Amino acid sequence: MPVIEAKSVYKSFDGVTVLKDVSLNVNEGEVVAIIGPSGSGKSTLLRCLNQLINIDSGSITVCGMSMVNTDEKGICKYADKAALHKIQLKTGLVFQNFHLFPHYSVLKNITDAPMQILKMTKEEAQNKAYELLEKMNLSDKANAYPYQLSGGQAQRVSIARALALSPAVLFFDEPTSALDPELTVEILRVIKNLAKEKMTMVVVTHEMSFARDVADRVVFMDNGAVIEEGAAEKIFTNPSSERIKQFLQHFSV
């Protein structure tokens, strides 16, 4: 079953079209990498899929629940508030700059949403948080505050925070772009491990070797459109469009 089905999504800002007829399907357990030059609309697409911005037309369905739909007359309609909230909990997003809550300890960053939003008990939420922290190799940081963490640690906490709500799909928007090379490796390892556990993920990244290694499928975007998509191996070794060849020349993969 597809976890994400986006069809013919359009989005423009102040008359400038940023997403043009973008369609994306993500199946359960699949890891999709989105690559493409700066300004091609990768972040915008993730933000649409996470309800941070509203699309102008097209349709998005998450786990079979319709988030937004456009009818034959071209009228674009979002689902009601309750449905959108339910869908929101199915998707998680990890930001380039972590956006941890600075006034909460690491533990509270991870437990607050499950307790407040999912109404988990404190014990349940904390057990889950400790489990995730262990997975992220951060058990000793439970009581630290975000300002005391390195960038790599902060990013792992933000991944744990997203996972605490057990989303059906996790999106990453350049999760390593704010990090030093050594810290990048540690985040990529975490994502790799999640992939082994069959976590459904969509990763916007400039790390081509990582995309090639981990992603089942690669989507290349340029100028607001999906130019080509396919198995990682095929895109990197034998892309059909000239534009990707040009783009990949900037990277030594």
Add this chain to the structure above:
Amino acid sequence: MDFLQKIMKPMLEGTAVSLEIFFLTLLFAIPLGMIVAFGRMSKNKFISKPVRAYQLIMRGTPLLLQLMIVFYAPYYIVGRTFDRFASAIIAFVINYAAYFAEIFRAGIESIPQGQYEAAKVLGYSKSKTFFRIIVPQVVKRILPPMGNETMTLVKDTALAQTIAVMELFRVATNASSRAFSTIPLLVAGLIYFILNYLVEKCYIKAEKKLDYYK
């Protein structure tokens, strides 16, 4: 000594009045300031523009004049004046709310957009985002400017004397002219100083308490 004893009782009563003005102003001006801050940040121009005009008037004219207008204007409109103390409170509240609103607005606008986005993606409602994520961070950031305003308010209560509210400074001036002595004024100065020393201590304490994160 005898003289000091004689003036102490009225001076302490005056201090009580000053403190009443101080606390009542904080009590009403803080919530009103929040409403004003939201009005100012509203995307609706029919709300934000008038709110800005109100703030400009409050911040752009002397509080002294505002006190007089609040007290005397009703005489010209309905032919009578109202309670001096209540008038003073109204004037202080509408003046201070305008200043507090600016502090709140600056505080709220200083919180990065990413905090709202992270909360939204985690499923926090708008009100939960505001009260659990935004407000605690705003409080930490606005403590220093709020401390400033609060200390100014302690001293500004003296302005209530212009509409003959028997607060500390008016009591002191009266005692001073009656006895041809500057001692009551110096005592009043000392009392304001002590009050502000306490205010400052409270703020330092609050800042320390929120020092656990950056």
